[in-house]
Amino acid sequence: MKTAIASNGDKLQAELGMKFGRCSHFCIFDSESDQFYFASNLGHNINGGAGRLAVTFLADNNIKQVIAGEFGGQVKQMLSNSGIRIIIYPPTSKCIDDIIKLLKQ
Template identity: 30%
Template structure:
């Protein structure tokens, strides 16, 4: 499955970023072989003045993400993610990307069913 994770750095030893719309990067990888398939991309929504969560969620759909791992999702981002049928899971910002992938595979991450607070342009 194609996984996306919000992160502040490039490398599977970097940490999950809990800011979905304003994270600096996303890592995209195959759940079966994250090490050799990891692809780090700049978050195109990072520099926008508003609607970062929506823009990042639309980017997930465009990238054909099948599973999203992040800290939390604001109400608008969650609406777009749900509309794209992408299950989203919450991971702690003290987890590395590798740890988050393993936790998801082992069923230890909680699926996001309720929106967190909207950040309204906060970085």
């Protein structure tokens, strides 16, 4: 199963992205092959519709769950309509590496 993690950078030491639509990168972790890669978020700096862009990106890449600190109301509805599980992670100073370790357990 593929999991997207919102992140504030393209390194493993980057912090977890607090805003789903506005994070700079998504770390995509595949639990079957234990592989991960970073993809840049298209809606990082645009004026409007960032959430919608991100949801389409996730749905196109066949991602089943997404972790971020915060999701908007519209995005929640779009994600549940496209069958993507929403995981709201509490605001901590955890980096992407810690979360991948948790997911691997």
